[in-house]
Amino acid sequence: xxxxxxxxxxxxxxxxxxxxxxxxxxxxxxxxxxxxxxxxxxxxxxxxxxxxxxxxxxxxxxxxxxxxxxxxxxxxxxxxxxxxxxxxxxxxxxxxxxxxxxxxxxxxxxxxxxxxxxxxxxxxxxxxxxxxxx
Numbered sequence: 001x002x003x004x005x006x007x008x009x010x011x012x013x014x015x016x017x018x019x020x021x022x023x024x025x026x027x028x029x030x031x032x033x034x035x036x037x038x039x040x041x042x043x044x045x046x047x048x049x050x051x052x053x054x055x056x057x058x059x060x061x062x063x064x065x066x067x068x069x070x071x072x073x074x075x076x077x078x079x080x081x082x083x084x085x086x087x088x089x090x091x092x093x094x095x096x097x098x099x100x101x102x103x104x105x106x107x108x109x110x111x112x113x114x115x116x117x118x119x120x121x122x123x124x125x126x127x128x129x130x131x132x133x134x
Contacts, residue, residue: 004099007043038062
């Protein structure tokens with residue numbers, strides 16, 4: 001099973017992310033993969049650290065305008081493109097296509113970004129389970 005973790009970089013409740021991942025780990029053991037959009041802060045970063053600490057497989061779907069990183073899912077030639085806003089949408093679309101379940105972490109009172117709303121749309125289209133956690 002592949003679990004996709006999505007959040008804005010402003011998400012601050014690390015303990016909730018860890019609790020959710022611990023629950024999955026307690027049910028599945030090491031038989032799941034964690035994937036995220038590769039944000040350097042927020043729930044996506046917490047998920048990355050958790051996966052690596054627990055010895056889980058981890059993949060990052062960082063945008064094409066960023067550089068290749070150790071855990072980047074795409075090949076090296078995919079990266080270092082000139083910035084375009086569509087790259088952020090595409091990373092989440094690719095993430096949703098790769099995952100079985102998407103867990104979105106959001107701060108209460110803050111609206112989801114257009115990129116994350118687009119990911120939800122794709123998840124529904126592809127019949128992926130989506131959970132939104134405040």
